[in-house]
Amino acid sequence: MKKNISSLSEEVYQHLLDQIFSNQLKPNEKIAESKIAAEFNTSRTPIREAMRKLQSQGLINIYPNRHAEVASFTTKEIQDIGTLRISLDLLSIKLAALYGSRADFIYLQDLANQCLQAFYNNNGYLRRKLDTDFHMELCRISQNELLYQMQKDLSLKIQFILLHYEFPIENEEEHLKQHLTIIDCIMNNEIDKAKKISIQHLMEFYHLDIKDPEEFFMKQENDF
Structure with a gap:
């Protein structure tokens, strides 16, 4: 046929x-x-x-x-994606705290642990995929379809960047463990702490040069 x-x-x-x-x-x-x-x-x-x-x-x-x-991406384009990623993740954290269930957060913990295990196993492809999956799942829990679609579109670019570009991180193990810390903070209703760790997590990865990033992103949130 x-x-x-x-x-x-x-x-x-x-x-x-x-x-x-x-x-x-x-x-x-x-x-x-x-x-x-x-x-x-x-x-x-x-x-x-x-x-x-x-x-x-x-x-x-x-x-x-x-x-x-x-495609290829310049450093500026990658940093622009990083800036947008932080803004979307902060909103995802707030909404996930509002709508997420214990089962949702347990699944997030499982993704974070799988990502960490892939790092220990030196499986770069799986680590990159699970890293992206973690942020997508955090967004899915927000129950905001438009936000989820924006993250989904952005996630393909991020997977591409993770695969094709080097991002040296001083302590990659601790960087990946921040996923688990973010979940713990959300589950304990420490939302501001979760957002601050998320900002640090992504600022470090994308090597963003923003003065007082916590004030910049969290004040930006309050302005809306």
């Missing part, structure tokens, strides 16, 4: 996404439409539809009448 364009496009999308996140396609690498067309025995229409979706997610760049290539 012949597949329709929409179905083929989704298959191509997943194929390209897998290649990007398995490091088979690297930043700035051109995407060979003719090779993909041969692999899927299809015209270029579903391929271009898939690439437009990846472009909208910030993972590839399309140059009309020339070529498409895997």
Whole structure:
């Protein structure tokens, strides 16, 4: 049975996404439409539809009448993502404290521990995935669909950055343990403490240069 364009496009999308996140396609690498067309025995229409979706997610760049290539990020772009990530996580923490159940937080603890174990096992791919999963789950608990969708869109860029760019952290083990501390604080209703640790956690990772970050982000919250 012949597949329709929409179905083929989704298959191509997943194929390209897998290649990007398995490091088979690297930043700035051109995407060979003719090779993909041969692999899927299809015209270029579903391929271009898939690439437009990846472009909208910030993972590839399309140059009309020339070529498409895997995206790359400047230091400034990565830091902009980090700044937005902090703002979204702070809101997630507040809403998770309001709507989260004990079962939700136990599952978060499990993700945090799995992430830490992946670090101990030197499994960089799994550690990166679980790190992203932790922040996505924290957002899901917020029960705010719009916030969750914003985090979901951002998470693909973050996974890409985690895979392709080095972020030296002085003590990575302690950095990952901060996930567990954040959960403990939320469960103990120490929301401001949870937010401060989250700010420190992400400031360190993204190497952001913001003076008095706690005042900046927490005052920013109060201004809304």
